[in-house]
Amino acid sequence: MSASLPIDPQRRQQVAQALLAVLPERCVLSDPEDTRPYECDGLAAYRQLPMIVTLPDDEEQVLAILNVCRELNVPIVPRGAGTGLSGGALPMADGVVLSTARMNRIVRMEPYARLAVVQPGVRNLAISDAAAPHGLYYAPDPSSQIACTIAGNVAENSGGVHCLKYGLTVHNVLRVRVATIDGDIIELGGEALDAPGLDLLAVFIGSEGMLGIVTEVTVRLIPKPATARVIMASFDNVVTGGNAVASVIAAGIIPAGLEMMDQTSSRMVEPFVRAGYDTDAAAILLCEADGTQLEVDEEIERMTAVLQAAGAGAIAVSQSEAERLRFWSGRKNAFPAAGRISPDYYCMDGTIPRKNLAQVLTGIAQMEATYGLRCANVFHAGDGNLHPLILFDANQPGEFDRAEAFGADILALCVEVGGTITGEHGVGKEKINSMCIQFTRAELDAFFAVKRAFDAQHLLNPDKAIPTLNRCAEFGKMRVSGGVLPFAGLPRF
Template sequence: MSASIPVNNERRQQVAAALRARVPDRCILSDPEDTRPYECDGLAAYRQLPMIVTLPDNEEQVLAILNVCRELNVPIVPRGAGTGLSGGALPMADGVVISTARLNRILRVEPYARLAVVQPGVRNLAISDAAGPYDLYYAPDPSSQIACTIGGNVAENSGGVHCLKYGLTVHNVMRVRVATIDGEIIELGGESLDAPGLDLLAVFIGSEGMLGIVTEVTVKLVPKPATARVIMASFDDVVTGGNAVASVIAAGIIPAGLEMMDRTSSRMVEPFVKAGYDTDAAAILLCEADGTKLEVDEEIARMTAVLEKAGASAIAVSETESERMRFWSGRKNAFPAAGRISPDYYCMDGTIPRKNLAQVLIGIEQMETTFGLRCANVFHAGDGNLHPLILFDANKPGEFERAEAFGAAILALCVEVGGTITGEHGVGMEKINSMCVQFTREELDAFFAVKRAFDPPMLLNPDKAIPTLNRCAEFGKMRVSGGVLPFADLPRF
């Protein structure tokens, strides 16, 4: 677990006084008991008491805070709802947190244009609630959608169980309004089908708060499907289940959702939500079809045929909307359900080619023996986005360190089979060392060049996501001993 660095009280008083001269006192939190709730995000293993937390009420106050921080050379950490899982919102002992929680207004919903304009503190699910009367909704649906905010979704390029058909945040955001470190407002993208100039919107989405502070977002809305049904298919081994995923896509079917859970995750979820899962199966697939009744019936029949041919040992199909929601409730509650069988868990996030699902799952299974820890696997099988939950007990000396090493080995395996170290959780602090595994020094320098273009003083969320040369050198020393890579006994497919 990370140790917190003490905050310099004299510096805190200086910065707080400068901030209070520009923004109302109600927007500034500087006492330790007030800033304590902001010491971490969803990656609670890493904690740091912030020097100051700011909660601006409007865009003008965001600009004022940025100006003060730039003038005093104070690092800035943007924060949404704090549901992120990679330490992207981890504060700095000498820095200011800018929380967008109070920028929580839905500015307008335009049903004919099928878009909504919202502030960054609006919850993901609240957008769909506002669009519901027009039979529209916002498609990206991360498991934390009841709490996570659209600003955080933009920062992390969040996805969800329906991202295979409807895309990630980057595919569903049309425009962002951004406050820069220079204290100016820029707009990236637009409300038309195309915007002039470089596609900086795609660069900004997923930039983890390193390029600017989002103050407004325009999102796409899509029509609610007339109906939807889910297949729950059981498999006697994970290899067959993994190959079935590739078979569905190879058949030319793009399900609305295609999720996979192994036996460990099914057994931890079922007593918690009573979703009706087959807890004897080595793996289960959840495959959803949506659209008109005719389209859904046809797609369900096609998927059923493919899954049976791929070796499914049992197939169940939702017959009512409540049964469909019950099937999904298990997948959506996989993370909290982990607390039923383990004091702590470490949620990883990597993406691999679909064809490699089976071999990576076998590799993770072998790593469980190597590291002496259990792992429950739940993931967006359709796009190869893995979410292994490494189970450990932080009260036992050395277990967290083993969990971290286990996670690093999984990410290294993802890279080795042609994947990447993250899909939707971001790099943050959690995977910054693994960036040294995936990218060359020249590639990392290019990332830094983009950051400097937006943030010349390097004050926005510094020391995250992009590792420095020194960090990669130190990580290389840890990874290589006598010319031999650690975990050499792990499978190299």
């Protein structure tokens, strides 16, 4: 568990005075008790008290904050709702947290164009609520959608249980308005089918606050399906369940959602939300069909046949909207439900080819024995995005260190089978060492070159997401892969 670094009181006073010269007093927090709620994001194992927190009301104030920080060479950590799970919003002892939570207005709703223009602090679910009277909604639905903000979704390229059919944030955002560290406003993307020039919108989405501050977002809205139903299929082992996922996709079916939970997950969730899960099954799949009544009936029939052929021991199909939502409530509440069976949990995020699901789940089971820790597996099975929950007790000496090492090995296994170290949670502080496994030094240098193009002073969320040469060298000393030491040509200190 990390400990906060000390804050220089003279530096804090200097920066606070400069900010108060351009902002109302209500927009600047510098007292430690006021800044304490901002010391971490959803990855609470890493904590750092921020030097100062700013809460701008509008774009003009965002620019004022950036100008002060640039002139005084102060690092800036952007923050939305703080629901991130990779330490992306972890403050710095010598830095300013820039929270866009107060910029939470829906600027305009255009049902005929099927888009909405919103400020960065608008909650994900609030967009769908506002679009509902028009028969529309915003498709990406991360489990934190009741609280997470659209700018945070942009920063992490968030997904959710329906991302298999409807895509991630990058597939549903048309335009972002961005304040740069140089004090300019730029617009990436547009409301037309395509925007001129390089596709910098795709570069910006998922950049974890390292390239600019989002001040406005234009999102794509889609028609709400006429109906939807979900299948809950039970399997007697996780390998059979994992193979069934590949069978569904191989049959040419793209469900609206295709999620998997192992028995540990089902048993921790069921008493929490009473979703009706089969807690005797080693694994369950949730497979949703949406569309017209005819389309849904046909797809449910096809998926049922595929799942039975793949070895499903029992199949239940939702018979009402209330039952469908109840089935999903268990999956969406898996993280908070972990608190019922463990004092602490460490949520990982890696992505693998679907064909390797069974192999990776078997590997995770072996790691449980190696590290002496339990792991509850919940994930977006349809697109191979894993969310293993490593259960531990931070009060027991050494358990958090074992949980971190367990998580690092899961990510290394994801890379080994042709996957990636993150699907939607971002790299942040948590996975920065694993970047040294995923990418070569030349690739990491290219990432830094993109950052320099936007942020030459390296002030926007520094020391996140992209590891330095020294960090990779130090990490390489600790890890051996296939008998080869990473960056073996570097001098050892």
